[in-house]
Amino acid sequence: MTFTESFFPHLTAQFPSTRYQGSKAKLVDWIWEQIGDLDFSTCLDAFGGTGAVAYRLKQEGKAITYNDILRFNYQFGLALIENSETYLTPEEIDWLLTHHKEISYPNFVQETFRDIYFTDDENAWIDQTITNIRQLSDPYKFAIAFFALCQACIIKRPYNLFHRKNLYIRFADVERSFGNKTTWDTPFEEWFRSFAEEANNAIFNNSQHNRAINSDILTIPDEHDLVYIDPPYLSAQGVGVDYWEFYHFLEGLTLYDEWKEHIDFKSKHHRLKRRASEWTNKQLIGSAFEKVFQKFQNSIIVVSYRNDGIPSIEELTALLQKYKRNVRVEQYGQYRYALSVNEDAQEILLIGE
Numbered sequence: 001m002t003f004t005e006s007f008f009p010h011l012t013a014q015f016p017s018t019r020y021q022g023s024k025a026k027l028v029d030w031i032w033e034q035i036g037d038l039d040f041s042t043c044l045d046a047f048g049g050t051g052a053v054a055y056r057l058k059q060e061g062k063a064i065t066y067n068d069i070l071r072f073n074y075q076f077g078l079a080l081i082e083n084s085e086t087y088l089t090p091e092e093i094d095w096l097l098t099h100h101k102e103i104s105y106p107n108f109v110q111e112t113f114r115d116i117y118f119t120d121d122e123n124a125w126i127d128q129t130i131t132n133i134r135q136l137s138d139p140y141k142f143a144i145a146f147f148a149l150c151q152a153c154i155i156k157r158p159y160n161l162f163h164r165k166n167l168y169i170r171f172a173d174v175e176r177s178f179g180n181k182t183t184w185d186t187p188f189e190e191w192f193r194s195f196a197e198e199a200n201n202a203i204f205n206n207s208q209h210n211r212a213i214n215s216d217i218l219t220i221p222d223e224h225d226l227v228y229i230d231p232p233y234l235s236a237q238g239v240g241v242d243y244w245e246f247y248h249f250l251e252g253l254t255l256y257d258e259w260k261e262h263i264d265f266k267s268k269h270h271r272l273k274r275r276a277s278e279w280t281n282k283q284l285i286g287s288a289f290e291k292v293f294q295k296f297q298n299s300i301i302v303v304s305y306r307n308d309g310i311p312s313i314e315e316l317t318a319l320l321q322k323y324k325r326n327v328r329v330e331q332y333g334q335y336r337y338a339l340s341v342n343e344d345a346q347e348i349l350l351i352g353e
């Protein structure tokens with residue numbers, strides 16, 4: 001370890017690359033510029049996703065609670081936010097990638113998802129690797145390995161999602177305007193090693209007690225100086241980003257033994273049975289925001305938003321003003337979502353003090 005690494009780990013540690021829908025990884029420095037002067041030491045990233053924003057706040061020495069309703073994301077929060085000193089060793093990574101005679105490997109993914117997302121060999125690799133990961137007793141080592149498995153699954157998928165049965169796209173002999181065949185065809189093992197290393201390189205101690213939790217936002221105790229809210233985006237047309245629907249395969253990996261009971265076998269792509277959410281429903285999203293603002297009215301409230309969603313910026317600002325005296329609206333003009341078709345979409349930060 002170099003001098004810098006041992007004394008200033010937050011300067012050398014680096015957040016992993018990510019292909020998660022709606023990730024704010026590219027915006028975290030701008031977000032910090034907008035909120036860095038506010039007076040707070042404890043904070044909550046209530047819709048944590050990849051953990052990119054929580055991680056930036058951890059780098060600034062804040063005591064951060066990461067939360068996400070999805071169990072696979074919660075593992076990312078454990079690995080990168082709560083964890084401050086546990087790493088996966090090269091020997092452990094080799095062990096996770098080896099077939100062990102003494103372990104009996106189920107073939108659930110091979111049988112259930114044939115021809116849907118990955119090839120037969122890749123499905124067998126997933127069954128073997130999740131089974132090996134489940135032998136790890138240290139929760140942080142488990143979380144790092146699980147993170148690497150999920151990122152490997154995401155990067156090998158067309159569109160980086162699990163919303164359709166579309167394995168064939170990887171092998172169709174056509175001009176493509178998206179995706180990258182080399183990336184898709186790079187073996188799982190290589191991606192796993194690469195993401196395990198990225199996670200290891202992200203781990204550091206900021207001398208605070210940081211936590212990861214796995215709750216609906218409305219059940220988290222209100223005990224934070226600042227609450228950062230980055231809910232699923234609902235377009236003006238009423239089309240929401242349904243994380244449960246897009247990433248059900250990764251959520252299923254967290255429920256490996258009981259996955260079958262939760263699958264909707266009527267769907268071609270064997271998604272998990274649907275779950276209703278106020279955040280993807282244009283009739284309910286306004287009241288969902290109001291419940292959140294009311295609940296956290298004693299904290300500084302910071303909301304990431306876009307200027308073309310439901311509710312509108314004006315409606316959302318008025319709602320926040322019901323609970324906070326000073327509300328300001330900051331805009332980041334140039335940022336574009338990777339998959340966005342709306343060229344005019346602007347990233348907004350609402351800050352209520």
Ligand SMILES: C[S@@+](CC[C@H](N)C(=O)[O-])C[C@H]1O[C@@H](n2cnc3c(N)ncnc32)[C@H](O)[C@@H]1O
Nearest residue numbers: 022023024047048049050052069216217230243
């Ligand atoms: C826009 S993403 C957050 C992205 C995150 N800021 C990042 O940089 O990666 C929204 C997240 O909210 C989570 N979520 C959806 N409904 C939720 C709820 N009711 N409570 C907590 N989290 C929820 C989703 O699982 C998703 O990861």
